[in-house]
Amino acid sequence: MKALPTAPQEKPPGKRMQNQRIQNAVPHFSLSCFPWKKMAGLLFICTYIVDASAFRIQRMESTENCQDHTTYFKEFVALKGEPVILKCPSFTFKHLDCSNHPCNLTWSKNDSKTITPGGDEEPRIWAQGDALWFLPASLEDSGQYICILRNSSYCADVSIHLRVTEKTDVTVIVYKQILFTFTSGKLVCPDLEDFIQKETDLELKWYKDFVPLDEDNAKFKSLKGTHFLYISSVSSKDSGNYICEMSFTHGGTQYNITRMIQLQTFDQEKRVSPLIVFPDQKTTLAALDSKLILPCKVFIGSSKHLDTDVGWLANDTYVDIIYKHGRVTKGERLEIVENDENYIEVPLIFDPVRVIDFYTDFKCEALNSYGRQVLPTRVKQGASSFPWKIAAIPVALTCLILGGLCMHKCWKRRAGNGYAIAKL
Known part of the structure; x- marks a missing residue:
C-alpha cells in the first residue's frame, strides 16, 4: 500500500538568511547616504582657507603681541643683480624707549622665518643694524619684508614692499627732480649714501636718454667726489630721463648701482607756485x-x-x-x-x-x-596683518559641525529603516 504523499515541510532558515535579517534590523553607517558633492565643495573651501592661513602663521607668532602695526607708504624697486639696502623707518618707533630699555630689531620676509645677521661667511641676504642688505638682489627677493622692534614692554613692526625687476626695466625706477629754465642747476644721483665708501673715490657715469654724456660738454659737468650733475643755463630741451651709474665693491666683488632721474623743467614764473612731487604713484x-x-x-x-x-x-x-x-x-x-x-x-x-x-x-x-x-x-x-590663524578656527569648527549634522541625519534615517524592518 502506497503511502500518501505528504506536503513538503518548510526548511528552517539558514544562517546566511538570519545574518541578512540581523544586518537589516541593526542601524549602521552607509556612505551612500552622504551628499558627496556638497560635502566635497565644503571640504575644498575649508581646506583652502586653512591652508591660506598657514602662510601667515609665522607673522602671527612674531607680531601678534605688537601694539603697533605700520605699512610703509613707499614701494622699493630694485634691479636684478644690483645691491639693495632696505632700511627700517625710524619714524614709526616713537613710542619705543630704547635708551632705558634695550631694543631688539629683527627682519622676516613674507611671514617666513627670521633673517639672521651676517657673520664671517655672509649669505647673500643679511641684516646689519636697522638695514637689510641684498648682495645682490634677485627676482625671487620680491615680496613683503617686516622689521620688528621690541623691548621688554613694547613692540612695533613695519611692513615694507620690495619689487625686483630685470635690468631692462630700469624705467620703472624713477626719481623725479625739478629745475627751472634760464638758471644753473644740478641733478642729484639719489640713495647712494650707504654705498659711498670714500668721497674721494666717488665717480659717476651719466647718461641722458640712454646716451652717455660727453665729458667735454660744457653744459653738463660731473665732478669727481660728488654725486651731482651740474647743468648750466637750463632749457626746456634738457627735460628727459637721466641715468647715473656707480661702482660698489664688497668682499672683493664689484657691483653696479643704477638710478634713473626724470627731470622736469619749468619756466621762471612757476618757481614760486607749489608743485607736488610725492605721492609719485596713483595707489x-x-x-x-x-x-x-x-x-x-x-x-x-x-x-x-x-x-x-x-x-x-x-x-x-x-x-x-x-x-x-x-x-x-x-x-x-x-x-x-x-x-x-x-x-x-x-x-x-x-x-x-x-x-x-x-x-x-x-x-x-x-x-x-x-x-x-x-x-x-x-x-x-595689500598684505593683511589680520590674524588669519584665529579666523581659521571658527571656519574649521563650522566644517566639523556641518559634517557632524550630516552624519547624525544619515544615522537617524538608517536607524529608522532598520527598526521598521525588524518590526515587520
Missing part, C-alpha cells in the same frame, strides 16, 4: 587694520614756507571735517631744505586702515597766492 599699498603714514611732499622753490598751505581731502572734503573721531588725521607740517630748494611735507595718518579707505578718493592739496595743485591718490589693499 599706495596698505594692510588692513595696520597704521599707514602717507606723506605729501610739495616743492615750493625759492618761495617762503609760510606762503604755502598743504592739506588733505577725502572725497573733496577736508579730513578733519569728515573724520571727526580722528581715525584719519593730517600730521605735523615739516619744512625741508634739499639742494638749496624748499619743500613742505605733511603726512596723512591712518590709524588704523579700514575697508572703507579702499573706496575713498584722497587728494593732497597745495595752495599759495601764486597757484594751486591737487594730486589724487588711492589706498589699495
Whole structure:
C-alpha cells in the first residue's frame, strides 16, 4: 500500500538568511547616504582657507603681541643683480624707549622665518643694524619684508614692499627732480649714501636718454667726489630721463648701482607756485587694520614756507571735517631744505586702515597766492596683518559641525529603516 504523499515541510532558515535579517534590523553607517558633492565643495573651501592661513602663521607668532602695526607708504624697486639696502623707518618707533630699555630689531620676509645677521661667511641676504642688505638682489627677493622692534614692554613692526625687476626695466625706477629754465642747476644721483665708501673715490657715469654724456660738454659737468650733475643755463630741451651709474665693491666683488632721474623743467614764473612731487604713484599699498603714514611732499622753490598751505581731502572734503573721531588725521607740517630748494611735507595718518579707505578718493592739496595743485591718490589693499590663524578656527569648527549634522541625519534615517524592518 502506497503511502500518501505528504506536503513538503518548510526548511528552517539558514544562517546566511538570519545574518541578512540581523544586518537589516541593526542601524549602521552607509556612505551612500552622504551628499558627496556638497560635502566635497565644503571640504575644498575649508581646506583652502586653512591652508591660506598657514602662510601667515609665522607673522602671527612674531607680531601678534605688537601694539603697533605700520605699512610703509613707499614701494622699493630694485634691479636684478644690483645691491639693495632696505632700511627700517625710524619714524614709526616713537613710542619705543630704547635708551632705558634695550631694543631688539629683527627682519622676516613674507611671514617666513627670521633673517639672521651676517657673520664671517655672509649669505647673500643679511641684516646689519636697522638695514637689510641684498648682495645682490634677485627676482625671487620680491615680496613683503617686516622689521620688528621690541623691548621688554613694547613692540612695533613695519611692513615694507620690495619689487625686483630685470635690468631692462630700469624705467620703472624713477626719481623725479625739478629745475627751472634760464638758471644753473644740478641733478642729484639719489640713495647712494650707504654705498659711498670714500668721497674721494666717488665717480659717476651719466647718461641722458640712454646716451652717455660727453665729458667735454660744457653744459653738463660731473665732478669727481660728488654725486651731482651740474647743468648750466637750463632749457626746456634738457627735460628727459637721466641715468647715473656707480661702482660698489664688497668682499672683493664689484657691483653696479643704477638710478634713473626724470627731470622736469619749468619756466621762471612757476618757481614760486607749489608743485607736488610725492605721492609719485596713483595707489599706495596698505594692510588692513595696520597704521599707514602717507606723506605729501610739495616743492615750493625759492618761495617762503609760510606762503604755502598743504592739506588733505577725502572725497573733496577736508579730513578733519569728515573724520571727526580722528581715525584719519593730517600730521605735523615739516619744512625741508634739499639742494638749496624748499619743500613742505605733511603726512596723512591712518590709524588704523579700514575697508572703507579702499573706496575713498584722497587728494593732497597745495595752495599759495601764486597757484594751486591737487594730486589724487588711492589706498589699495595689500598684505593683511589680520590674524588669519584665529579666523581659521571658527571656519574649521563650522566644517566639523556641518559634517557632524550630516552624519547624525544619515544615522537617524538608517536607524529608522532598520527598526521598521525588524518590526515587520
